[in-house]
Amino acid sequence: MTCSIKKLPDDLGVIIITLPKSSRGITAVPGIGWAADIEVLVFRDEFSLATNLSKLGACFAVDSLSSLGDSSLSTTITNAVRSNTEWVIDRCYLASPLEIMRNKYKMMSYHVGVGNCLFKCSSTAIYDSEVGTFNSLEACVYQIDHLMGQCNLGMPKCAEGLAEYVTANKEITS
Amino acid sequence: MLPLTRRLLANNLRTNLKRLTYIATELKDNSELFYKEIKIPKGRGRYRIVYKVEPGLAYLHSLLKTLLEKQIPATGTSYAYEAGVKLSDTATRMQGHKLLISLDFKNHFTAVTMWQVTEMLKHHGAAPDVAFLIARLCCITRGKRSFLPQGSVVSPLLSNRVSEHLLDHKLSERYPKATITRYSDNLYIAFDTDKVSGTAVIVAVKKLVREETGWRCHKCRVMPYYRQQRGLGLVLNEKANMPRDKYLSLKALIHNLAHKDLEEQLVTAKAGAYGDIDTVQELISKLHHQLIYWKQFLAATKYSKLLKTLNKAEKRCIEQQLD
16 A cells, blocks of 8 residues: 655654555544545654654644554554664554644544544543643543444544543643 | 644644635635735825734634744844844944944835745745645735735744845845844844945845845935934934934923813824824823833933923823812
8 A cells, every 4th residue: 555654854753654545444543534645643662752742733642553453554554664664663653633623623534334443542642732631532421432332533423522521621721 | 843744734723724725725816805905094195005814814823923933933133023022122233333224125025925935934844835835824815926914913923034034144144244133124234334335235235135035125224423323213323312303292292281281282192193092191191101112212311301290290180180
């Protein structure tokens, strides 16, 4: 599968992987619209994640590369990292930029079957410069739905599910 | 660093790429949807065109300004619209020179093109597509020209950065011994020798500005030390001072308020430079604010005299109200 890789200046331990929309199949990807190309960031290790994430954007879904959901997309990303870097996969982190639409995270993976997800809701952390870092499952209103296997991170329901936590904590921090 | 991709730009601005792309496309074809043209009379039948930005785009501009301020630091050659730069410091830099030359860039914001903004952003490490998107979002299109609109919060910052990128270093190279101060669209070149021909410098600078940026200069003035050297609304001969005509008119107004009929003075002030004032209290309050500003450019004795008289006028005004 074709993908383009962009290394950051000075090789700070971050690469940007861009995949065509056709490569996602029926995989739910948080923050990226159904018809858009997929653009994710891979960090070499925890240190580069902690140092560079806030410099690159305002909100991301982040998880370790080794704990991604079981999908062809995650395999493609892992293979791309393997073939283009000499990084240890178990130490790498994946971040997906979350866009915002009407004050809510843009979660637009429509018509996706449950089980096909790039990020596992239970282990994914969400970084938001205005709210802080939080676990997506713990913050979500629909956590019972997820535990009963009815949704995954990236589906439209997540925007609603996380909105309450985000709004409440944004008010506290501001 | 500047956002590496358009999606990361949208992420930084806490919006989505689709919205940014939509706005950028509309700005190219239908700029009037986002900008309202306002004509401000300048006198003698001339007017200045400023643009009122639609609230959604204005908010985006303020976010872009915050982002660009952080990511593109100033080189230190811009003395207007920069955080931490005071007018008094700029004046100190310009005062007491043997020869002061001033030039003004004609229609400065309008003269800064979208292409120049894009190139400046690329120079600072932005990817071409990101640079183009930022430039498009910050510029207005009229006919076939895209330029910075006067009235947007991000325009002063971008015009400063474009000037720093294209012009300032060239001027420093050409005149290494001169003190060069660019205050937005006003360029001041000061020399500590009287062996420089002011007219020749003006001709050379005009040519340089035209070649490097495509901008035109006007209101060019050569001010040797034995004539009044004016800049930034101040007299800069030995030390920065309030111009005498301004001082005398302010002194006269304050004196008249303290000793003559208040209402009569209000009518006179309204006919002059205080057209937007409605009451004597407002006028006195405005004069207090003006005195606070001029304090830094006035001798201590002059300032204290003016303040004392103004306090007297204020007291009189209160007494008259009580009666």
